[in-house]
Amino acid sequence: MIYPLAFGFANSECTESWTWFLKKLRKVIQYPDRVMLVSDLHNGIFNAMEAIFLDVAHGIYAHHLVQNLKRFYKQRDGVIWLYYRATYAYRIEEFDRVMSELKETYCKVYDELLAVGVKKFSRVHSSRKRYFLMTTIIASMNSCLLAV
Template sequence: MGELLEQHGVQIMYTKVWRSLQHAKRLTYGNPDESYQQLPSYFHMLKETNLGSITAIETDENNYFLYSFFALGACLHGFRSYIRPVVAVDATHLKGEHKGVIFVATCKDEEEMIYPIAFGFGDGESDRSWIWFLMKLREAIGVREDLVIVSDRHQSIANAMSHVFPSVPHVFCFFHLKQNLKKRYRQRKDVMTAFYLAAYSYTTIECDTYLAEIQSMHPQTHLTLMEARPEKNGLVIDVLQLPDSKPL
């Protein structure tokens, strides 16, 4: 509004600017309702042009949209053939008219770059939505002996994992734990150094040694790490730091 006044000598109300912006977005990106209506056609063409792709749409009893899922055939082929099966799952909130979340499942390739596996859309991060997404992910990638799932500490993910992948190791992301520790305790450098060393330990004895140091320096941090079940997960695995992830 200030630029319009300065450059063109026009004073305009905020509400009119906002309505103009929304109209411009609709002209550029289309109507959100129409976009959701085009999902079946888009998924059909996706499977026609990218063989091996997997798609799914879930609706309620009134045929209203609930969830969707898609995994590109080329990405699935690469995952099965070449990628280390350490899969990170997360969700990020949509800011459009219909809100909801985007679910993502990714890995890292040999160049340490993000490798996409699958995406989904849902109404939020609930037990039901995570169970649905992980069930579709299981159909897409199967259950390998060396499969590992990485996530933040969202309780719905843990609940869904116990339901869908009960035999697959579920570990917590190093990045999220680190951010939580910084946010909660404003950690000293010596405590964070011991945490890094514990996280990157390759043996249980070495990890326990650094955990003991953390307990002596800051008992509350040690308690937080114990709640992350290091005896089950090998503390944490820094296999993937999800982009724009926000700690819980």
């Protein structure tokens, strides 16, 4: 079962709206050093996170990063396969091996992933555990709200 932690309504997805939301969320999180927030690549979220949650680990939702890769690169299958292998690697050696392969075959993708930051998308480099957690996006919440 999915339990919503928090949601809010705003005029638009912008830094100001995300700052408002994350300030409210910050008030209810008692142990921020034990939390990892996972989001999409929206600039407003990144800006607000840097201002409000400096002590909280921030990860990228793997699905959103894959959607960007699919949108910008025609050789989808190879890129996606290597991205997932790197993302879900359990050992640094495995991650490094896959990233080297990605660098050799899709150098632009490799550079973009490094620009995002390996701590944000890689399980093995994450500063917090990225598993044993249920995360959701508003699309899942929509079905819950419609039932009410």
